[in-house]
Amino acid sequence: MTLLEIDLNKLEQNYTSLRNRLNQHSKMIGVVKSNAYGSLSGLIAKKLVELGVEALAVAYTQEAIELRGDGIEIPLMVFYPQVESFRDIILNNIEPVLYSKTSWEKFKEALSEEKKISYPIHIKYNTGLNRIGFHPDEAGWVLEQLKDSSFNVKSVYSHLAQTEAPKPNEKTEHQISLFEQIMDKHSQASSQKPEFHLLNTSGVFNYPKYHLDWVRIGIGLYGFANQPEWNKTLHPIAQLKTKITQIHQISSGETVGYNCGWKAPKNSRIAVLPIGHADGFSRQYGHGKGWVLINGEKAHIVGNVCMDMLMVDISDIQCKEGNEVEILGSGIRADELAESAGTISYELITALGNRIPRVLKI
Ligand SMILES: *Cc1c(COP(=O)(O)O)cnc(C)c1O
Numbered sequence: 182m183t184l185l186e187i188d189l190n191k192l193e194q195n196y197t198s199l200r201n202r203l204n205q206h207s208k209m210i211g212v213v214k215s216n217a218y219g220s221l222s223g224l225i226a227k228k229l230v231e232l233g234v235e236a237l238a239v240a241y242t243q244e245a246i247e248l249r250g251d252g253i254e255i256p257l258m259v260f261y262p263q264v265e266s267f268r269d270i271i272l273n274n275i276e277p278v279l280y281s282k283t284s285w286e287k288f289k290e291a292l293s294e295e296k297k298i299s300y301p302i303h304i305k306y307n308t309g310l311n312r313i314g315f316h317p318d319e320a321g322w323v324l325e326q327l328k329d330s331s332f333n334v335k336s337v338y339s340h341l342a343q344t345e346a347p348k349p350n351e352k353t354e355h356q357i358s359l360f361e362q363i364m365d366k367h368s369q370a371s372s373q374k375p376e377f378h379l380l381n382t383s384g385v386f387n388y389p390k391y392h393l394d395w396v397r398i399g400i401g402l403y404g405f406a407n408q409p410e411w412n413k414t415l416h417p418i419a420q421l422k423t424k425i426t427q428i429h430q431i432s433s434g435e436t437v438g439y440n441c442g443w444k445a446p447k448n449s450r451i452a453v454l455p456i457g458h459a460d461g462f463s464r465q466y467g468h469g470k471g472w473v474l475i476n477g478e479k480a481h482i483v484g485n486v487c488m489d490m491l492m493v494d495i496s497d498i499q500c501k502e503g504n505e506v507e508i509l510g511s512g513i514r515a516d517e518l519a520e521s522a523g524t525i526s527y528e529l530i531t532a533l534g535n536r537i538p539r540v541l542k543i
Contacts (some may be wrong), residue, residue, distance in 0.1 A: 183423040183456045185506075185533060187220050188542040189228050191418040192402060196232050198414050199401050202385060207392040210258060210378070212375070213398030219461075219530040220403065220419050223251035228455040230255055238397060242266035244464070256335070258303055258494040261313065267291040271300070276335060280305040280313040284380055291467045292331050299333045306363050308356040317359050324370040336376045336395060337367050344384035345407035357391060373459045382405040397473060405516050405526045412497070412516070420510035420542075421533065425475070425502050427453045430493070437492050442467065442484025449496045452480065455487040461532030462508070465522035471519075474507040475500050 185535040200209065201291035216311035217225035226237055227250050238258040239245050245257045246269060262270060262277040264287045270277050271291055279302050292300050304323060307314030315323060327334060339360045341353055361381055367375045385392065386408065400406070405418035421474045429451045437443040437451055456462050456471065456506045465471075472479045473493055480493035509515050509529070516526040 183421070183454075183460065185220070185537050185539050186422060187224070187539060187541045188416075188418050188420070189224070190542075191404065193232060193293075194224065195402050195404055195418065196229065196234070196325075199382075199398055200233075200416075202389075202394060203274075204389070206394070208395050210236045210238050210395055210397045211402060212238045212397055214238065214244060214260070214382075214399070215531045218399060218403045218527070219533045222248060223253075224539075224541070225354065225402075226251065226253045236395075242269055242273075242275065242277075244274050245270075247428045249273045249275070251297055256301070260305075264288075268295070271295045271297060272317070276301045276303060278303045278305045280307075280315060282315075282319070282322070287324075289329070289331050298330050300331060301333050301335045303335055305490045306337070306339045306360065308341075308359040308363075309352065310340050310342045310356075314339065317363055320363055320366045323337040324366065327371060328355060334367075334371070334375050336378060338378040338395075338397075340381070341379060342389050343386055344381055348387060353388075356389075356430065374522055383411070386411040400527060403530065405514075407516070407526075409448075412512070412514075417509070417514060419530070421456075421504045421508040422510070422536070423454050423456055425432040425500065425506060426455050426490070426502050427451045428500075428502050429453070436484070438484030439487060440485060443492075449494060450498075451483065451492050452495045452506075453498065454491050454493060454508075455489065456508065456537075457487045457491055459488045460530075460534040460537055461492050462486060462491065463522070463532065465524065467517070470522045472513070473478040474512045475504060478511070480506075488540045 206388040213222045213226050216222045236256040242259050242262050245259050258276045260278050267288050268291050285332050305314040324492050341356050364377050375422050378395035380396045385396050404415045406412050406471050431445050431446045431449050433445055435445050451497050455504045464486045469481045470484045475498050480495050482490050483494050515529045519526050519529040
């Protein structure tokens with residue numbers, strides 16, 4: 182049976198290591214979007230609150246509502262709230278990020294319908310990622326709006342496009358300088374003292390000068406920092422394990438899997454494992470690009486990954502049916518496996534499907 186085993190002690194080690202890296206006055210937003218990067222958001226959120234994280238963030242409103250349902254009471258930020266969910270945000274005491282004139286006006290309307298004033302919000306500027314955010318030239322408009330008492334601006338932030346790239350990095354420097362101008366404008370214009378943030382996990386490692394008031398840490402908590410040197414300070418918190426379902430002895434020239442994806446070059450032994458692309462283990466890892474560990478040895482995936490199962494070559498590995506297999510964890514890092522197939526740890530871990538039970542390591 183395939184299981185994702187989550188080790189809260191490792192989460193604690195990562196949290197502590199990241200916290201010790203922060204400037205003394207910087208606070209941490211723990212990012213638990215997408216089921217805490219494919220793990221278990223309720224449990225992870227509770228542990229982070231216990232460890233002292235000052236706020237949590239998710240991508241969409243529904244994720245925040247679920248966390249409120251799990252009993253999470255600390256400030257909860259929604260990075261990408263959609264206008265349809267504004268009422269639910271207010272009813273659940275969640276803090277939206279406002280990122281455009283439309284989102285601003287719609288949220289103001291929702292506040293007046295619910296008869297709320299001084300509601301906590303966050304303001305996002307687009308300094309060059311060109312995802313969401315107010316254009317820096319709209320800062321004047323935003324500041325004008327703040328004279329209204331509807332909003333309590335908890336923070337003003339932006340997001341960098343390539344924090345893991347080696348320094349010096351012209352694009353990042355340009356984004357930072359735009360954000361510095363925005364910080365100046367907000368600091369001067371506002372009677373409330375706004376707080377600022379700019380960095381994700383790799384930014385925390387690469388740009389310690391810009392930890393500012395808050396940092397937004399996601400992948401680092403789960404054990405990845407997007408650079409080998411930085412990775413050494415963290416531990417993957419989740420271990421994806423399974424057991425060999427069946428073993429076949431096949432003759433040279435026989436084929437394995439759909440579309441005869443692999444043809445045995447010699448007499449071979451093949452192990453069948455109960456995980457497939459429906460579980461988020463994508464077809465990208467087929468044809469030898471991906472591998473698993475059996476008794477500490479690498480077994481490469483042969484042919485196409487099926488929907489529910491995949492096959493690995495165990496010709497040179499001593500093992501039998503029922504033996505344990507490591508698919509992801511400390512022996513196979515998600516970032517390394519992802520790279521072999523042209524993707525990133527973020528995609529691999531967040532894709533792991535609901536069919537895989539999450540269990541706590543005890
Ligand atoms: C997901 C996200 C983060 C967290 O990034 P990591 O690289 O996982 O640390 C930070 N900020 C925003 C706006 C995000 O969407």
